[in-house]
Amino acid sequence: MTPPLALDIDGTLTTPDGTIDPRVFDVLPSWDAPVVLATGKSFPYPVTLCHYIGIPETVVAENGGVVLADEQVSYTGDREKAVAVAEEFESRGGDLGWGAADTTNRWRETEIAVHIDSDEELLRKVAAEYDMEVVDTGYAYHVKTPGVEKGVGLKEVADILGVDAESFVAVGDSENDVSTFHVAAESYAVANADDRARAAADVVLDEGYMDGTLSVLEEIADR
Known part of the structure; x- marks a missing residue:
């Protein structure tokens, strides 16, 4: 079968x-x-x-x-909290890395993706402060709700x-x-x-x- x-x-x-x-x-x-x-x-x-x-x-x-x-x-997932992580990340000098159009996140509904060349250490630090996690897919860092x-x-x-x-x-x-x-x-x-x-x-x-x-x-x- x-x-x-x-x-x-x-x-x-x-x-x-x-x-x-x-x-x-x-x-x-x-x-x-x-x-x-x-x-x-x-x-x-x-x-x-x-x-x-x-x-x-x-x-x-x-x-x-x-x-x-x-x-x-x-x-499933807290999009608003993921956006808050992204905004805080940028306020501390981080860059999402996708340019002005950001077609990577434009239609994303439950998480935020950050370019693989971005500051991983800073991103993980900010995400932890918001009780969010970061997953490395090899193509991007994804800020998402645990679980x-x-x-x-x-x-x-x-x-x-x-x-x-x-x-x-x-x-x-x-x-x-x-x-x-x-x-x-x-x-x-x-x-x-x-x-x-x-x-x-x-x-x-x-x-x-x-x-x-x-x-x-x-x-x-x-x-």
């Missing part, structure tokens, strides 16, 4: 250049089980990707802050879909995928994964990015 999938996007469905690997459009539409895109990106990104891939819009976005499944949307996790969001999706959360196969590459790995029956870290993801995964793959993900999907399909 084909298992459901929980797939990170950046570093997992992408090329090393950060673009979506075109093989996504070949393999995922024909997958005979639910596919959940679980990402740190703001809500519109994975929804749009689902649309263009041609799969149902089933999403865990903003590191678990927003969940969409079967046309049901739920939100909001991709894995919690995946359990909610599974509930809505009537699927056992422990039946999922998860593939990811960073710290924010650890909670998903703990929920899934099988977890795989692509070769480019960070140390925390590698330590939490059942298997660390020899291939990176979409090459690694594709190797998992091909192995599962051949069972």
Whole structure:
């Protein structure tokens, strides 16, 4: 029986250049089980990707802050407090790093993302003062409410879909995928994964990015 999938996007469905690997459009539409895109990106990104891939819009976005499944949307996390952290960070000389348009945060509803080249020490200090946490995805620092996790969001999706959360196969590459790995029956870290993801995964793959993900999907399909 084909298992459901929980797939990170950046570093997992992408090329090393950060673009979506075109093989996504070949393999995922024909997958005979639910596919959940679980990402740190703001809500519109994975929804749009689902649309263009041609799969149902089933999403865990903003590191678990927003969940969409079967046309049901739920939100978790204190956006106002995350904004307060960002404002205090900037008042102390920090820079969010996205420029005036800030398309990274413009549509973000439950957290704030800060550029990976920003002052991590200062950001973590300010976040702690507001009882918020910072997660390093390798692409950005995410200021979020403690307890909001991709894995919690995946359990909610599974509930809505009537699927056992422990039946999922998860593939990811960073710290924010650890909670998903703990929920899934099988977890795989692509070769480019960070140390925390590698330590939490059942298997660390020899291939990176979409090459690694594709190797998992091909192995599962051949069972």
